[in-house]
Amino acid sequence: ETGVTQSPTHLIKTRGQQVTLRCSSQSGHNTVSWYQQALGQGPQFIFQYYREEENGRGNFPPRFSGLQFPNYSSELNVNALELDDSALYLCASSDRGAFSYGYTFGSGTRLTVV
Amino acid sequence: DAKTTQPPSMDCAEGRAANLPCNHSTISGNEYVYWYRQIHSQGPQYIIHGLKNNETNEMASLIITEDRKSSTLILPHATLRDTAVYYCIVKSGTNAGKSTFGDGTTLTVKP
Numbered sequence: 001e002t003g004v005t006q007s008p009t010h011l012i013k014t015r016g017q018q019v020t021l022r023c024s025s026q027s028g029h030n031t032v033s034w035y036q037q038a039l040g041q042g043p044q045f046i047f048q049y050y051r052e053e054e055n056g057r058g059n060f061p062p063r064f065s066g067l068q069f070p071n072y073s074s075e076l077n078v079n080a081l082e083l084d085d086s087a088l089y090l091c092a093s094s095d096r097g098a099f100s101y102g103y104t105f106g107s108g109t110r111l112t113v114v
Numbered sequence: 115d116a117k118t119t120q121p122p123s124m125d126c127a128e129g130r131a132a133n134l135p136c137n138h139s140t141i142s143g144n145e146y147v148y149w150y151r152q153i154h155s156q157g158p159q160y161i162i163h164g165l166k167n168n169e170t171n172e173m174a175s176l177i178i179t180e181d182r183k184s185s186t187l188i189l190p191h192a193t194l195r196d197t198a199v200y201y202c203i204v205k206s207g208t209n210a211g212k213s214t215f216g217d218g219t220t221l222t223v224k225p
Contacts, residue, residue, distance in 0.1 A: 004157075031211060033211040035215075041217065042199075042214070042215030042216050042217055042218055043158065043214070043215045044214050044215075045212050045213060045214045048211050048212055056209070056212045058212070058214060090157050090158070092157070092158075092211060094211055102148060102160030102161075102163060102210070103160060103210065104160065105158045105159065106157050107155075108156075
């Protein structure tokens with residue numbers, strides 16, 4: 001068991017740029033969820049992928065998009081970055097068939113938009 | 115989704131039990147109560163979950179009232195390392211990974 005790994009750990013981007021964040025799920029986990037956590041707030045659900053298909057989306061605009069690969073690793077892409085996109089981005093994985101075990105979170109990517 | 119209400123902050127003395135309450139009066143029959151915690155600068159960590167029976171694992175105990183409208187997370191012997199933000203989430207099992215977390219309870223364990 002290697003846990004959930006996210007990269008990079010920190011990132012600084014300029015307003016209007018695009019960014020790709022990466023997540024390597026825990027071994028055997030086929031479901032990944034992405035979250036945005038602004039300073040001082042709880043994580044907000046962005047979207048979930050199950051077996052490479054989007055399986056639910058929170059209240060985020062289309063410039064937030066994602067991918068899940070056959071090995072269940074995942075990417076979060078954000079286009080046209082805005083200052084308010086500055087946050088900690090978390091991914092969490094689970095074996096959807098065993099939802100009772102909860103989700104395993106990574107340590108996150110801290111994105112700063114200037 | 116059922117809304118949850120938690121106190122914003124609580125203190126606990128080291129070695130004593132920490133009892134963290136959560137109200138979820140609109141919970142549906144198929145929704146579980148999940149607890150996570152987040153230590154500063156880390157991702158949330160799953161603690162425990164339950165449907166209607168009380169549950170215990172190596173980290174904590176979860177007590178759910180008979181009407182399921184509230185629950186309490188119990189850390190039996192709190193240590194300084196238990197200082198964290200604790201989140202209570204109510205969700206059906208298959209939707210557990212689509213939860214938006216509230217503001218949680220900041221638990222501070224004091225020596």
